[in-house]
Amino acid sequence: MSFAHHAEQTDEPSSAIENYVKAIYGLEARRDGAVSTTALATRLGLRAGSVSAMIKKLNALGIVEHTRYHGVQLTDSGERIALKVIRKHRLLELFLVETLGLPWDRVDHEAEVLEHHLSDELAALIAEKLGQPTHDPHGDPIPTAEGTVSEGETVALETLEPGASGTFVRVSDSEPAMLRYLAERRIYPGAHFEVVDRQPFAGPLSVRFDNSIQSLGGGLARAMRCEPQDAAADRHVTPAEEARA
Amino acid sequence: MSFAHHAEQTDEPSSAIENYVKAIYGLEARRDGAVSTTALATRLGLRAGSVSAMIKKLNALGIVEHTRYHGVQLTDSGERIALKVIRKHRLLELFLVETLGLPWDRVDHEAEVLEHHLSDELAALIAEKLGQPTHDPHGDPIPTAEGTVSEGETVALETLEPGASGTFVRVSDSEPAMLRYLAERRIYPGAHFEVVDRQPFAGPLSVRFDNSIQSLGGGLARAMRCEPQDAAADRHVTPAEEARA
DNA sequence: ATTTCTATTTAGCCAGGCCAAAATCATATT
DNA sequence: AATATGATTTTGGCCTGGCTAAATAGAAAT
Numbered sequence: 001m002s003f004a005h006h007a008e009q010t011d012e013p014s015s016a017i018e019n020y021v022k023a024i025y026g027l028e029a030r031r032d033g034a035v036s037t038t039a040l041a042t043r044l045g046l047r048a049g050s051v052s053a054m055i056k057k058l059n060a061l062g063i064v065e066h067t068r069y070h071g072v073q074l075t076d077s078g079e080r081i082a083l084k085v086i087r088k089h090r091l092l093e094l095f096l097v098e099t100l101g102l103p104w105d106r107v108d109h110e111a112e113v114l115e116h117h118l119s120d121e122l123a124a125l126i127a128e129k130l131g132q133p134t135h136d137p138h139g140d141p142i143p144t145a146e147g148t149v150s151e152g153e154t155v156a157l158e159t160l161e162p163g164a165s166g167t168f169v170r171v172s173d174s175e176p177a178m179l180r181y182l183a184e185r186r187i188y189p190g191a192h193f194e195v196v197d198r199q200p201f202a203g204p205l206s207v208r209f210d211n212s213i214q215s216l217g218g219g220l221a222r223a224m225r226c227e228p229q230d231a232a233a234d235r236h237v238t239p240a241e242e243a244r245a
Numbered sequence: 246m247s248f249a250h251h252a253e254q255t256d257e258p259s260s261a262i263e264n265y266v267k268a269i270y271g272l273e274a275r276r277d278g279a280v281s282t283t284a285l286a287t288r289l290g291l292r293a294g295s296v297s298a299m300i301k302k303l304n305a306l307g308i309v310e311h312t313r314y315h316g317v318q319l320t321d322s323g324e325r326i327a328l329k330v331i332r333k334h335r336l337l338e339l340f341l342v343e344t345l346g347l348p349w350d351r352v353d354h355e356a357e358v359l360e361h362h363l364s365d366e367l368a369a370l371i372a373e374k375l376g377q378p379t380h381d382p383h384g385d386p387i388p389t390a391e392g393t394v395s396e397g398e399t400v401a402l403e404t405l406e407p408g409a410s411g412t413f414v415r416v417s418d419s420e421p422a423m424l425r426y427l428a429e430r431r432i433y434p435g436a437h438f439e440v441v442d443r444q445p446f447a448g449p450l451s452v453r454f455d456n457s458i459q460s461l462g463g464g465l466a467r468a469m470r471c472e473p474q475d476a477a478a479d480r481h482v483t484p485a486e487e488a489r490a
Numbered sequence: 491a492t493t494t495c496t497a498t499t500t501a502g503c504c505a506g507g508c509c510a511a512a513a514t515c516a517t518a519t520t
Numbered sequence: 521a522a523t524a525t526g527a528t529t530t531t532g533g534c535c536t537g538g539c540t541a542a543a544t545a546g547a548a549a550t
Contacts (some may be wrong), residue, residue, distance in 0.1 A: 101374075281497075
């Protein structure tokens with residue numbers, strides 16, 4: 001419960017601010033604790049100086065907590081902003097796939113722009129039209145309008161041993177080439193699989209999906225997040241699954 | 246056929262530029278010929294000084310032809326930009342009504358923002374999904390992707406004499422109150438009507454639609470554009486009509 | 491033809507966001 | 521303890537797209 005002796009956030013945050021906040025949110029997840037200026041700069045493709053200036057501003061707006069030379073953390077207010085944008089992003093991704101039939105490897109790019117300009121009202125209508133979905137086409141959970149997310153525990157496909165089976169649950173939306181590759185092989189989040197074989201020295205895995213056996217290695221097997229069989233019991237059916245059912 | 250010895254337009258025009266171009270296009274339609282700086286400033290809600298500066302820039306970009314103290318005219322390149330944005334605006338309006346069920350008095354406001362951020366690809370998908378529509382929910386014609394529009398001849402309902410009948414074809418999208426009023430009475434573009442009576446001194450008209458008789462006066466009868474019976478023969482069915490059929 | 495009014499342009503200013511270069515801080519190494 | 525290295529912040533510029541105020545050009549009226 002942060003006291004607001006600083007400036008309070010009333011009007012809509014700018015696109016730039018939303019992008020910073022999203023990036024901070026994403027980085028906080030991995031390296032727990034504070035997010036460094038350089039990490040942010042790298043993530044956003046900006047220079048450290050620019051980021052430093054923006055951090056000062058975000059701090060003044062009460063969006064981040066900043067301790068000089070030791071990085072930033074989102075405040076509650078900042079986290080609300082992040083979750084709102086992420087919700088819009090993921091709703092848009094699903095909407096573009098479901099309603100307009102845009103290939104899933106291109107929705108991220110479009111959503112990246114539109115998320116900043118979609119009103120709350122339209123977001124609500126889209127969510128309604130899609131039946132209050134819980135996951136986007138890539139398996140990422142969609143935060144609720146109230147700002148709660150359920151990030152499930154997942155492991156990289158890469159880490160599984162031969163004999164293991166489970167469910168492919170999510171994959172990064174920002175790798176069009178990977179997504180095209182998966183789509184060509186009809187591999188989507190929600191798919192069950194069994195690891196058949198695994199070559200030594202971090203080599204590719206042989207993985208059986210419904211009928212086909214695929215060889216998946218390198219970045220792909222690292223990017224594909226899975227739930228092993230045991231833990232997979234209580235998973236929801238993803239919207240992507242529903243749609244293709 | 247304008248020779249391009251000036252700067253050529255390659256990357257996407259900014260939102261500001263698109264708004265200027267749209268405004269110029271709209272004003273050219275009425276007062277034929279050149280559009281004055283002040284008219285533009287009034288339309289855009291900006292100061293003449295700001296507009297003058299932007300005109301200089303648009304001229305350098307080859308978007309407008311400017312003769313000092315005598316206003317601007319769109320070049321071919323400028324008109325292409327205008328029609329592209331207007332197409333996106335009107336496609337969005339129809340899409341928001343048809344697909345998301347947003348009330349027609351609120352679509353203009355949303356489209357005003359989104360038109361600047363909708364990619365050509367998404368616009369094409371929306372057009373396809375809607376069946377290559379020719380008119381938006383307010384009866385405004387949607388320019389084709391190739392940049393042609395068919396602005397039909399219309400008269401204000403206000404000008405019709407008792408006994409006249411015709412089709413209500415379009416109304417401004419930017420008057421939410423009017424639109425709500427019409428919607429409450431189930432009066433939409435495409436509706437046939439007959440003028441029953443008309444009070445003297447620019448008083449309200451009694452107009453019979455399908456079953457009901459409505460009294461329409463003032464700004465409303467001026468804003469409602471119609472095709473009198475004779476000329477109405479070759480009109481298309483509007484998408485709005487189709488949807489409600 | 492001169493005055494007067496209005497439209498237009500110029501000039502100077504501001505905020506948001508970015509970059510490049512310089513200065514400062516933190517820390518690890520010797 | 522001294523110094524080298526890397527991260528962070530500051531400073532100064534730039535660009536867009538607004539603003540105001542003052543100067544100037546054109547149009548209209550006497």
